[in-house]
Amino acid sequence: MASFWRREPPAVVLALAAVVATTASLRLGLRLTNPTTAALLFLLVILITAATSRLWVAIVTSVAADLCLNYFFMPPFGTLTIADPQNWVALFVFFAVGLIGSQLSAAVRDREQEASARRDELGRLFDLSRDVLLTTDSTEAIRQLARFVARRFDLDFAAVCLPRAQQWDIYEAGARSITLDPRELVQAFAGAESALEFDARARTYAGHRTIPIDGEEVRLIPLRFGTKAIGLLAAAGRPVEPDTLDALAGVVAIAVERAQFLEERKAAEVARRGEELKSALLASLSHDLKTPLTAIRVAASNLKAAWIREHDREEQSDLILAEVERLNRLFQNILEMARIDAGSIPTDVRWVHPAEIFEAARDQIEHTLKHHRIVVEDGSDRLVRLDPRLTASALAHVLENAAQYTQPKSPIDVNISVSTDGLTISVRDHGPGISPRDLPHLFDRFYRGTQAGQRVSGTGMGLSIARGMLAAEGGRVWADNCADGGAQFTIVVPAESKVMTEQV
Amino acid sequence: MSRTARILLVDDEVPIQRAVAPLLRARGYDVEVVGTGTAALESERTRPPDLIVLDLGLPDVEGTEVCRRIRAESAVPIVVLSARGGETDKVAALDLGADDYVTKPFGPEELLARIRVALRREFSPDGAPYGRLRAGDLTIDYDRRRVLMGDVEIRLTPKEFELLALLARSADRVLTHRAILKAIWGANAVDQPEHLWVLMAQLRKKIEPDPSHPRYLLSEPWVGYRFASESAEG
Numbered sequence: 001m002a003s004f005w006r007r008e009p010p011a012v013v014l015a016l017a018a019v020v021a022t023t024a025s026l027r028l029g030l031r032l033t034n035p036t037t038a039a040l041l042f043l044l045v046i047l048i049t050a051a052t053s054r055l056w057v058a059i060v061t062s063v064a065a066d067l068c069l070n071y072f073f074m075p076p077f078g079t080l081t082i083a084d085p086q087n088w089v090a091l092f093v094f095f096a097v098g099l100i101g102s103q104l105s106a107a108v109r110d111r112e113q114e115a116s117a118r119r120d121e122l123g124r125l126f127d128l129s130r131d132v133l134l135t136t137d138s139t140e141a142i143r144q145l146a147r148f149v150a151r152r153f154d155l156d157f158a159a160v161c162l163p164r165a166q167q168w169d170i171y172e173a174g175a176r177s178i179t180l181d182p183r184e185l186v187q188a189f190a191g192a193e194s195a196l197e198f199d200a201r202a203r204t205y206a207g208h209r210t211i212p213i214d215g216e217e218v219r220l221i222p223l224r225f226g227t228k229a230i231g232l233l234a235a236a237g238r239p240v241e242p243d244t245l246d247a248l249a250g251v252v253a254i255a256v257e258r259a260q261f262l263e264e265r266k267a268a269e270v271a272r273r274g275e276e277l278k279s280a281l282l283a284s285l286s287h288d289l290k291t292p293l294t295a296i297r298v299a300a301s302n303l304k305a306a307w308i309r310e311h312d313r314e315e316q317s318d319l320i321l322a323e324v325e326r327l328n329r330l331f332q333n334i335l336e337m338a339r340i341d342a343g344s345i346p347t348d349v350r351w352v353h354p355a356e357i358f359e360a361a362r363d364q365i366e367h368t369l370k371h372h373r374i375v376v377e378d379g380s381d382r383l384v385r386l387d388p389r390l391t392a393s394a395l396a397h398v399l400e401n402a403a404q405y406t407q408p409k410s411p412i413d414v415n416i417s418v419s420t421d422g423l424t425i426s427v428r429d430h431g432p433g434i435s436p437r438d439l440p441h442l443f444d445r446f447y448r449g450t451q452a453g454q455r456v457s458g459t460g461m462g463l464s465i466a467r468g469m470l471a472a473e474g475g476r477v478w479a480d481n482c483a484d485g486g487a488q489f490t491i492v493v494p495a496e497s498k499v500m501t502e503q504v
Numbered sequence: 505m506s507r508t509a510r511i512l513l514v515d516d517e518v519p520i521q522r523a524v525a526p527l528l529r530a531r532g533y534d535v536e537v538v539g540t541g542t543a544a545l546e547s548e549r550t551r552p553p554d555l556i557v558l559d560l561g562l563p564d565v566e567g568t569e570v571c572r573r574i575r576a577e578s579a580v581p582i583v584v585l586s587a588r589g590g591e592t593d594k595v596a597a598l599d600l601g602a603d604d605y606v607t608k609p610f611g612p613e614e615l616l617a618r619i620r621v622a623l624r625r626e627f628s629p630d631g632a633p634y635g636r637l638r639a640g641d642l643t644i645d646y647d648r649r650r651v652l653m654g655d656v657e658i659r660l661t662p663k664e665f666e667l668l669a670l671l672a673r674s675a676d677r678v679l680t681h682r683a684i685l686k687a688i689w690g691a692n693a694v695d696q697p698e699h700l701w702v703l704m705a706q707l708r709k710k711i712e713p714d715p716s717h718p719r720y721l722l723s724e725p726w727v728g729y730r731f732a733s734e735s736a737e738g
Contacts, residue, residue, distance in 0.1 A: 291517045291519060292519060312526050
C-alpha cells in the first residue's frame with residue numbers, strides 16, 4: 001500500500017491541478033467563457049491523464065472537469081444548475097466522451113504494459129535457458145537450476161521437486177525457505193500425471209495448483225518432458241503469469257532431463273575408464289608376471305638338474321629369490337592399488353622422526369637400490385606427526401622409480417626438511433630427466449615413459465600408488481626437471497611438528 | 505651332432521638370460537647372450553649361430569622386424585619367445601620365417617624340445633622328403649604316396665595326403681594356418697582358413713585313433729598345426 005500512495009496521489013493531484021489550471025487560465029487569463037473551447041481543452045486533459053495514469057484517475061479527472069465545465073462555463077455561471085436543456089445534453093456527452101476516451105486509452109496502455117511484461121518474462125526465460133545450457137557440472141546441475149529460476153524470475157522461493165522411489169528430492173533456492181509437504185506434492189503430481197488438457201481460459205495446461213504455506217501462496221507447476229510428468233516446480237514470491245509458469249516449467253523439465261543425461265553419460269564414462277584400467281592392468285600383469293615366472297620355473301628345474309655345479313646352484317637360487325621378491329613387490333602394488341581404489345586406506349598418525357621414514361622406505365626396496373648410492377641430507381631436529389607407514393611407502397615408490405630410470409652407480413640425493421607446513425622430502429636423481437611429453441602423465445596409472453620403452457622393468461603403478469597414498473594423508477607429490485639435468489620428485493605431507501626433546 | 509651347436513639367445517630380461525643361458529650350456533650348446541635387436545643382427549652377421557632364440561619384446565627393434573631382417577640374410581633356425589598374450593606377434597614372426605615359438609612362462613623341457621627340432625632340420629636340411637616316415641603306428645610312404653596305420657592302408661584323397669605330408673615333413677614344428685593354406689591351395693586361399701579346418705577334420709577322422717584327442721595332428725590354437733612324431737604322453 002505504501003508504494004501505492006507514493007505513486008498514485010501525484011497523478012491525481014497533477015490531473016486535478018491541470019483541470020484547475022485550465023479553468024483558471026480560460027476564465028482569468030483569457031477571459032473566455034465559450035463552453036466548446038473549454039470542453040475540448042478539458043477533454044485533452046482527461047485523455048492525457050488516461051494515457052499516462054490509471055483509469056480511475058482519469059475518471060476522477062473527468063468528474064472534476066465535468067463539474068468545472070458546468071460551474072464555470074455553462075450559464076448560469078457560478079452555479080451547478082443548468083439553464084439550457086441543450087447544455088444538459090452537451091455535459092452528458094462530454095462526460096461520456098471523457099469516460100470512453102479514458103477507457104480506450106487505458107486499455108491500450110494496459111495492453112502495452114502486458115506486452116512489455118511478456119517481453120520481460122520472455123527475456124527471463126531466455127536467460128534461464130542460456131544458464132541451463134551453459135551448465136555442465138551434472139552433480140550440482142539441478143540445485144543450480146533452482147537457483148537460476150529464483151534469480152531470473154526474482155522469486156522469493158523456487159524449488160525443483162523430483163519424485164524418487166520412496167521420497168521426494170527437493171532442490172530449493174531463493175531467500176525464503178519453505179517446507180513443502182510431500183503429501184501435497186504427491187497429490188499435485190498425481191493430478192499432473194492424470195490430466196494433460198490445455199485450459200484455454202487459464203491459458204495453462206492442467207495440473208497447476210496453489211497451496212498456502214506460512215501465509216505465502218506457493219504455486220506448484222507440473223514439469224513435463226513430452227507428455228510425461230517428471231516432477232513439480234514450486235514457486236512463491238513475485239506473481240508470474242500462469243502461461244509463463246508453463247513455459248518456465250518446460251525449460252526446467254528440459255534442464256532436468258539434460259542433467260540426468262549428463263549424469264548417465266558421466267557414469268558411462270567412469271565405467272568405460274574402469275574397463276580401460278582393467279585391461280591395462282591385465283596387459284601389464286601378463287607381461288610382468290611372465291618374465292619372473294619363466295625365470296623361476298627354468299631356474300628351479302636347473303637347480304634340480306644333474307649338471308648343476310656349486311657355483312651355478314648359488315646363482316640360480318639367487319635368481320629365484322630375486323624374482324620372487326619382484327613378484328612379491330608386484331602383488332603388493334596390486335593390493336595397494338586396490339585399496340587406494342576402494343578408498344579404504346586407514347591412516348595411523350603418530351609422532352616420528354623423518355629419518356625413520358627414510359629408513360623404512362629404503363628397507364622396502366633394498367633390492368632395487370642395491371646398485372645406487374643414496375646421499376641423504378637430513379638437517380632436521382624436529383619430529384613430525386603423520387602416518388609414517390603411508391609416507392614411507394610412497395617414498396619407497398619414488399626412490400624405486402629413481403633407481404629404475406637411472407644408470408647403476410649414479411647417486412640419488414634425498415633431502416628431508418621439516419617446516420611449519422609439514423614434511424618435505426625431495427628425491428633428486430642424475431638420470432636423463434623426464435621428457436616434457438611424460439611430465440603431465442607421470443602419476444597416471446599404468447603410464448610408462450615414452451623414452452624408457454621396455455628397457456626398464458616397471459609396472460606403471462608405482463608413482464600412481466605413491467600419489468594415492470599421499471593423498472590419503474592429505475599430502476602430494478610432483479616432479480620436475482632440474483636445470484642441470486636429472487629429475488627431482490618432491491613429496492610434501494602437511495603435518496604438525498615439534499622440536500625433539502632430549503630424553504635421558 | 506658332429507660339433508657343438510652355437511645358440512644366440514636374444515632377450516633383454518636379465519632374469520631370463522640368467523636362467524636360460526646356464527640351462528643351454530649344460531646341454532652342451534655354445535651360448536652367446538645379447539639384449540637388443542641391433543646386437544642380435546650384428547652377432548648374426550659376424551659370428552653366425554646355428555640357431556637363434558629370439559624374444560619378441562625387445563627394447564630397440566620390434567622382434568618381428570629382427571626376424572624379417574635375419575631371414576633376409578640367412579636360413580638360420582629361429583625359435584621365438586613371446587611374453588605377450590597376443591597370438592598376432594607369434595603368427596607374424598612365424599610367417600616372417602621363424603621356425604617355432606615358445607610362450608612365456610615356458611618350462612625348460614619345452615624350450616629344449618623346440619631347439620632340438622629346429623636344429624634337426626638345420627642339420628638335415630632336406631627334412632626327409634623322400635622315403636618313409638614312421639611315427640607311432642603311422643607310416644607315411646612319400647614315394648608311393650601311401651599311408652599305413654599298422655599294416656592297414658588308409659585311403660586318403662590327394663589333398664589329405666598333401667596336408668599330412670606337408671606337416672610330417674616339418675615334423676614337430678608348427679606351421680601357421682597361412683603357410684599351410686598357401687602350400688596346399690595357393691596364395692589366393694590364405695584368407696580362407698575354413699578350407700583347412702574342414703580338410704583337417706576329414707584327415708583326423710581317417711588317421712587319428714581318437715579324432716577328438718589327436719595324437720599326430722596337434723592344434724596350436726590361433727596359430728597353426730603341428731605334426732607330433734612322438735606321442736605327447738610317451
